[in-house]
Amino acid sequence: MLENEDMEDIVDEEEQNTFLLYKYLLEVGFDEDAADKLILENSSNLFGYHGLAWQLGKMSLEFFSMYFLQDTFLVKEDNAAAPIADVHREIWQDIQESIIGNGNNQIGRILPRGTGKSAFGTFAAACWCHAYKLKTYTLICSDIGTTAEKFIKDIKNTFLENKYLEKAFGILLDDKDKRYVCNSTQLEFTNKTFIEAISSSSPMRGRKYGNSRPDLIILDDYQSEDDVRTEEAREKKWKRFSDDVKYAVQKAVIRNGKTIKKGTTLLALGTLQHKEDFYSRLIKQPTWEFRIEKGVLIDDFTDEKGQKNNGLDHYFNTGLWKKFKDILFNFKNKNHLADAKEFYWDHETEMKYPLLWSEFWDCLDYALSYYENPTSFKQEVQSDVDSIGEKWFKTVATYPRSENETHNFIKTMLLIDPASTTNGKSDYSAFLIGSQADNNLKYARRAELAKINARTDFDKYIDHAIKLLKEYPDATHVYIEKNTFNGADANQLELKINKDNVLKYRNIEIINEAQKKNKDDKISTIIPYMNKGQIIFAEEDSEFTDQILDFRGQKYSVHDDAPDITAEFNNRIENIEVVEKVNILDRRKFGL
Incomplete structure (x- = not known):
C-alpha cells in the first residue's frame, strides 16, 4: 500500500x-x-x-x-486549496458527532476571520447531509441575503459539476428538470431533500418542506454591523432569534426512551463583535456547546504584581518585535516598510510564533495587521471583545495656541473634510491648519469642527476655507476629501483663490483625492503618535480634541471627523513639498 x-x-x-x-x-x-x-x-x-x-x-x-x-x-497543482489544520478536522468531527453520533445538537464555533468557517462548516456540512439524506431540510441563515445566496450558488455548482459526487451518488441535482426547485435561494435535490438560504432578517418560523421543518439550521455570520451598533439593536436581534427558533425546529422523536429520529441540529459559526452581541449571548446558553478559537496562540498572563496582561500586546511590543515596530513606524524613512520586512526575514526563526492555521497563515502578514489596528485585530483574529468599544486614544498633547505658534514651522497645510448630510453623525465640517516644525513634531495649530453643512451652505463652507488661508499665510497646500462633491468644491475654492488679491500670489496647491482606505485602518495609524504626544494641539480647540479622545472605532462612535482629518494631516504633511522662495541679491550693493 x-x-x-x-x-x-x-x-x-x-x-x-x-x-x-x-x-x-x-x-x-x-x-x-x-x-x-x-x-x-x-x-x-x-x-x-x-x-x-x-x-x-x-x-x-x-x-x-x-x-x-x-x-x-485537497491541495493540488490546479486549485487554490490550502493545507487543512487541526481546527478544521475538529470542526468536521464535531459536526459529524452532532448529526450521526451522540454529540450535542446545538454546537457553535467562534473563529478568526480567514479560518474558512463557511467552507469547512456550512458548505461541507450541507453537501454531506444532502448527499446522504442525513437531513431533509437545511436552512442557512446569514446577515444579508447576498451572502446567503452565495452559499446556494457554491453548493449548486458543486452538485452540478462535481464528477466524484456524480460517479458515486448519481445525479442529485438537476437544474433542467422542472419538477425540482433550483434557484438563487433554494435547491431541491432528487433524493427529496431541500436547502434554503435566507437573510437573518427573514423569519425561520413556519417554514416547511413537505411535512418537515428545518432539521439542520446553520447560522453563518448571522449578525450584521447594524445588529451590534446599539444596545437596542443587540437586544432586538437576540429576542427575534429566541422567539423565532422555537417555532422553526423539528422536535426529536423519542419512543420508550429511545431516539427514533434526531431533532434539528443547530450550527452557529461566527465572529464576536461585542460583549453583548448575538454570538456572545448564545455562548452563555447552557444548551449550546461552543468553542472559541484564537488565531495567534499566545495566552494572556498575570505579572508579578498580580495584574492581568494581554499576551498579544506584550509580545508585539517587546523584544525583536518592538525593534520591528520601531522600524515600521519610522515615517522619516521612506523605505520603512521594506526595511521592517527585511529585519523580520533576518530574524525569522526567532520571531515566528504559533498560529491556529500555521499551514496557511504567515506570521509577518498577521503582525502587520496587528500594528495597523490592534483593537480590530484582537476582535477579528483573537475573538477578544474586552477591548471593543474602548477609547482608542489615551491622551492628546495640548498647549496654549500662543505657545504653539512660537515654533519654526517648515510645512503648513489646510485640510478639510466637508459635512454634506443632515443626519446626526455627519453634521460637522472639519477644518485643520497643520504644520510640521523643525523639531520634527507636528502641530494642529487650529482644529475646528464647524457647524457648516457643505451641501446646504456651500458658499459659507468655501468662505471659511478662504478665511483660514488668509489667517495662516504660510499654508502652501489644501487637502479636500473628494468623496462629497467629486471636485466641485476644490474647483470653486481655486476660483476664489485666483480672484483674491492676496491669495492669488501664493501659488497654493489644492489636493483633491477620494477617501479609499478604511477609516478605522487609517485612524489607527496615528495611535502611537497621539499617545506619544508627537501631534500637538491647541488647548483652545477642546471640542476637536474631545472628539478624538471619545473615538472608539466607527461602529461605536457618534462622530469620526476629528480623528479622520487628523490622520490625513499626519500622513500627508510628510509628503508635501514646499518650494522655497529665493531672494535675488541686488548687484548694485556690491558695486557690480
Missing part, C-alpha cells in the same frame, strides 16, 4: 484517491490488514456508484470533504 508515500509525491489521480481511501479507513478504526482487505475486495468499485468511497464518506465527514469535495479542500 501507499502508507509511506507523501501526497505531494503521488501524481496519478486514481493512485491519490486510493491513498486517501486507505488513509481514512485507518482513521475510522480499521487496522492495516482490514483496510487492505476492504480495498482488495472492492477493487472493482472503489469510487463508483455506492462503492467503498461512498460507504466511507457516510461514516466520515472529513473523508467526504477531502475526497468528494477535493477540488475545494
